[in-house]
Amino acid sequence: MATIKDVAKHAGVSTSTVSHVLNKTRFVSEDISVRVIAAVETLNYAPSALARSLKVNHTRTFGMLVTTSTNPFFGEVVKGVERRCYEQGYNLILCNTEGDLERMRANLDTLLQKRVDGLLLMCSEVDGQAFDLFARHQPVPTVVMDWGPIDFPSDKIQDNSHHGGYLATRHLIEQGHTAIGCLTGPLDKLTAQQRLSGYIQAMEEAGLGINKQWIASGNFECEGGEIAFNEVYAHGKLPTAFFICNDMMAMGVINTASKRGIKVPDDLSIVGYDDIKLAKYVTPSLTTIHQPKHRLGQQAVDVLLEKINHQREGHTVIQLEPTLVERDSVKNLLS
Template sequence: MATIKDVAKHAGVSTSTVSHVLNQTRFVSEDISSRVRAAVEELNYAPSALARSLKVNHTRTFGMLVTTSTNPFFGEVVKGVERRCYEQGYNLILCNTEGDIDRMRSNLDMLLQKRVDGLLLMCSEVETSAFDLFARHQPVPTVVMDWGPIDFPSDKIQDNSHHGGYLATKHLIEKGHTQIGCLTGPLDKLPAQQRLSGFVQAMEESGLTINKDWIASGNFECEGGEKAFNAIYKNGKLPTALFVCNDMMAMGVINTAHKQGISVPDDLSIVGYDDIKLAKYITPSLTTIHQPKHRLGQQAVDTLLEKINKQSDSNKVIQLEPTLMERDSVKSLTP
């Protein structure tokens, strides 16, 4: 494999001249530049990204830790991250933690050994880990995205889950529903807590009774929706509507209800959360709370770049606002 010294020798110039031609860091005459470019092409020379990163002390690479999940929500956010990295001339190393704290530690060590310029965290298991694992590696710029720990000292980009839960429940109330249940995610996770609190606020504001028999939790996956629905189904009479705290669980509910002969929305109205791409293609198409997933990914990259470029010193929290996407899974009970 040709080196920069080989190119310099072939072109009859110094290595610094080759560097200036390739990086356009100083004026070099067209005659010499042409000789250098011809030598590069003839020798099939490729500059070493590693050598350059050691010289300039940055790699133009970000590392991202994300919980492996069947939930397309994560993939849609990662797509936004990848797109923004490409637009800004950065590479992305994506590591799946699979919910395993040991694997997360191993991935983190690998990313730091590769001298990434910044870290993106979207792995909820960090909440139960030792935060000093990250703190002792500072000052690597770090952005926590949505499902990460709320009290970790870093920039944070979050969905306003409380407001999203409130919007979902308020929509059902405005459609004439008074008997409303809530199927939450795991209540040790902040998004699940906040979506439930939004549900409670909307119910209390409207003077509606919260029936504990109509509240159950799942794991934010399809089977979690199935399990939570079966839990309230065994309690007897069902509500007329459910706020299900993410779309994957909502799809599990629709499937399980269908097996029990319960029609959505004729017998049971459902509002989901996330607005994953599949939500509008299931039957019935799902009324849900839209999270700006691509924007979440793009904003995370931009926030890291601000930190790297010293445009921001203090840690900040950026909150993205959810909106309601009305489709076919809610029946109106108003005259």
């Protein structure tokens, strides 16, 4: 494999001149430039990306830590990240933490050894203490995406989960429902807490009582919806509607309710959260709260680039607003 020294020898110039021609870092006469380019083509020389990155102190590579989940939400966000990285000429190294502190530490060490220019974190199941790891590695620019601790010192891109929970519950109320339950995600997660608080606000504003037996938590997966629904079912009478704090749990509820002879929406109305692609293909198609997942990923990359390119101090928090998507899983009791 040809080296820069081989190119310089073939063109009859110094290695620094070859570097200036290839990187356009200094004026070089047209005659010499032509000779250098001809030598590059003749020798089939490819500059070392690693050597260049060491010289200019950046690799045009980002690292992303994400917790494995069967929830397509994560995959759709990652797709937005990857697409924006490609558009901006960056590579993405994706690492799976599997919710394990040691796995996270090993992944972080690997990314730092590869001299990534920035980090993107979407680690929903890792204990908050794990984020102390990242504080020790500042000033590597870091963006926390959606499911991270709110007090971690970094830029953040977040969904307005409280407002989303409020929108979902208000929609059920506007359709004539007064007996409304809420199946939440794990309540040690900020997103689950905020969606529940949005539900509570909408109920209180409407002057509706909250039956604590109609509130249960799951794990943001299909089986979590099944478990939470069965917990409420065991108490006896069901509400006429549920706000379920993500689509995967909502799908678990639809399946479990069907097995018990409970039809959605005839017997039970449901609003989910996330608007994953599968939501419109289940039966009935799911009324849900749309999160701009691709934009979440794209915005995270843009914030990281802005911080790197402009060496911005301090931390930015960007909040993306959710919207209601009406489909077929809510029955209108007023008509």
